[in-house]
Amino acid sequence: MNAIGIILIILAVLVVIVFLVGNLLYDLALNPKSDKSKVFGNAGFEFEVDRPDDIFKTVPPEDAYIESDDGLKLHALIVKQPEEAHSEKWVIGIHGYLGEAKEMGWRNAEFYHHGYNCIFPDDRGHGGSEGDYIGMGWDDRMDILKWMAYINDTYPCSEIIMFGISMGGGAVMMTAGEALPYNLKAIIEDCGYTSIKDEFIFEGKSMFHIPYFPLVAAANLICKFRAGYFFGDGSSVKQLAKATVPMLFIHGDSDHFVPSSMLDEVYDAAACPKEKLVIKGAAHAKAMDTDPELYWKTIFDFIEKWCK
Numbered sequence: 001m002n003a004i005g006i007i008l009i010i011l012a013v014l015v016v017i018v019f020l021v022g023n024l025l026y027d028l029a030l031n032p033k034s035d036k037s038k039v040f041g042n043a044g045f046e047f048e049v050d051r052p053d054d055i056f057k058t059v060p061p062e063d064a065y066i067e068s069d070d071g072l073k074l075h076a077l078i079v080k081q082p083e084e085a086h087s088e089k090w091v092i093g094i095h096g097y098l099g100e101a102k103e104m105g106w107r108n109a110e111f112y113h114h115g116y117n118c119i120f121p122d123d124r125g126h127g128g129s130e131g132d133y134i135g136m137g138w139d140d141r142m143d144i145l146k147w148m149a150y151i152n153d154t155y156p157c158s159e160i161i162m163f164g165i166s167m168g169g170g171a172v173m174m175t176a177g178e179a180l181p182y183n184l185k186a187i188i189e190d191c192g193y194t195s196i197k198d199e200f201i202f203e204g205k206s207m208f209h210i211p212y213f214p215l216v217a218a219a220n221l222i223c224k225f226r227a228g229y230f231f232g233d234g235s236s237v238k239q240l241a242k243a244t245v246p247m248l249f250i251h252g253d254s255d256h257f258v259p260s261s262m263l264d265e266v267y268d269a270a271a272c273p274k275e276k277l278v279i280k281g282a283a284h285a286k287a288m289d290t291d292p293e294l295y296w297k298t299i300f301d302f303i304e305k306w307c308k
Helices: 003-030 101-107 109-113 138-154 167-175 196-206 212-226 236-240 261-269 292-306
Strands: 062-067 073-079 089-094 117-121 159-165 184-190 247-252 274-279
Touching: 003 212, 062 138, 073 101, 073 138, 089 101, 089 138, 089 167, 101 109, 101 117, 109 117, 109 292, 117 138, 138 159, 138 167, 159 167, 167 184, 167 236, 184 292, 196 212, 236 261, 247 261, 247 292, 261 274, 274 292
Parallel strands: 089 117, 089 159, 159 184, 184 247, 247 274
Antiparallel strands: 062 073, 073 117
């Protein structure tokens, strides 16, 4: 065998190895059935359900189901105000990566105490929703549109607020660029990322100490085959350039999982009326616990401005 043949064999072996590792990275990041605890640990994914401020402790939630555009059965938990309250206000609360609707019972309790009915979807591949991959907000944006349609079909005359944290923040920003119902009055995103690709580039370097090319790039190709999207498709920045609904952007300045530097980029990209809040000393998804008074005052002041 000549030298060229040997080189070609070596290159072929290297390509196979790269794609095998890329497939492993895809499973680690986007296969909801794979065990992520040994690598990710508690890196921003705290899943707390046993908290005294959890509204599910006092108001039993109802189950709701819809079907996604690609035929998945999607689940949500609903907590409604008492009948005598006659509330037509709704918040859609979107959880983060590896989370579930159950965690929103405490994350969004303040909305309920301010008279809002609450609907908390399980993202595809999470909780009680079907799905064999994690959408990272991109496919989830279309599911969120269907949940808004569910509210409008089931509870006419509603006024809707959309709230998302971490991956949920990315999801609501990506949803913001779609054609939205007239009664979506405001959007609040907390510690969402500029794009799926940017987040994976950042995590590849900070957590795994690997460059984007070739391993993460291989995972990107695997994602297109297995989940139907490229990492670059899920861009909050591109979607926000089409946004029209008023939006509040929140981030902690000590966030080392979705870097706080992403806040300015998504904020500057948004074409809609907008405000931003930086919580000093807050780590990833910890802004509401770090300074709850400032956090919730800013949110409800913002909502009051746009929900008159």
